[in-house]
Amino acid sequence: MFHMAKLLNRRQIPGLFCFFLMCRLVVGAEFYARRMEIVKTIEGQVSVFRDSVSIIDGDTRITAGMARVNESGGVAVICDSVFIESPDALVWADSAFYRLEEKQTELFGNVKVEQESLVIFAPLLLYSIPEKRVDADSGVVVKSKTGNFRLHGGHGIYDLAGDVGIIDSNPVMVQIADADSVTVTGCEMSWFARESKAQAGGKVRVNSGSAGLLCDTLIFFTARDSGLAWGNPRVSDSVSQTQGDTVFFIVRDGNLDVATIQGNAISYYTTEGGDMIAVTGQAIRISMESGKVAIIEIQKLLSGRLIRPVSALE
Incomplete structure (x- = not known):
């Protein structure tokens, strides 16, 4: 499965200024990076991607500085300036867990979700890509881009497709x-x-x-x-x-x-x-x-x- 990535990682290509490694996982996501290594751990084989990491999963693109992928567990741990671009929103965070099969992302640290007319902030947020929904357990803030209104509270859910949000805690x-x-x-x-x-x-x-x-x-x-x-x-x-x-x-x-x-x-x-x-x-x-x-x-x-x-x- 990772034979292309391992071959490129080990070979030196004279005269080539930079190149990207690529591998496709069983669940369909494609991983790109300038460096990659495969590490054996007690949890199984882990693929570590570093330097200009890009994950393409359908019409969703995730970029970051590093990603650790445990395919047997179906989870990618992504960190170092996470950015998600999808048809529904743009998302920023410090780090994230990406569940490959469910296409769900748990985002941590300075989370920001941006749409055409508003921005959502939260310390921790769950983004379900198939359901087109974000869910924050605490500290959620919804602000208009014009700056004329702000809505904040505890637990909140926002339907990115329907452009409707609910805050039901304070x-x-x-x-x-x-x-x-x-x-x-x-x-x-x-x-x-x-x-x-x-x-x-x-x-x-x-x-x-x-x-x-x-x-x-x-x-x-x-x-x-x-x-x-x-x-x-x-x-x-x-x-x-x-x-x-x-x-x-x-x-x-x-x-x-x-x-x-x-x-x-x-x-x-x-x-x-x-x-x-x-x-x-x-x-x-x-x-x-x-x-x-x-x-x-x-x-x-x-x-x-x-x-x-x-x-x-x-």
Whole structure:
């Protein structure tokens, strides 16, 4: 199987500046390198490729400084600046285990996965080439190439073919502006790259200065700087809270700018004197400045009442 590689490795070829060794494994991958040696170990025969190593497996190409191949175990240990080029993504790492039959790569150290619109970072990542999927157990970060959003958390999966990712452990999304940023947290978050859309679920909170939006489910369109929240949604700051069936919101300059609450909309506002005003309307529009509620506008007022604290009535 390795007769061509061994012959080239032992022979001196006068006048040839450089040459590559090549061998094909039973599973179909082709290995190229400038130097190769075969070593017998307790685990069996190991082929060691050094200097400009290149592995061609179908339409996937892996390059590195060194690779140790145990064909009986079906594993290639690859190190020294690993780079993977496939139709789905470009991948970088310090080292990797490549399972030849399954075409799965475990990547370690400074892992980076790049697609057309985003980049994924993780300390350790599993790349399944047939399934076109990457899986990170911890410390995963998904960033847009434009730099306007970042999604990070613990465990995450990204479908490279469908351009859809899920982070289901401590997910945090940050919409980045020049000076400020809006932060979204929840129990689980999904990113849909083709629609430039993020969806968060489970105890979702949008933080913007002293104001915040809480709900069960939220969709945010990063390209439009706007989103929709439902499932007991409410917008609040230190002196007010407004809630309803749905909330449509707009982000501007890294802060919540406008929120429109519709369906059973009700707003509570505490005045400087300590009284509380409660109003209901068909819709309530909230305008914010510098992360604080500035204007509460009632559209088609249905009712209103003044609620005074007990101390004011005594």
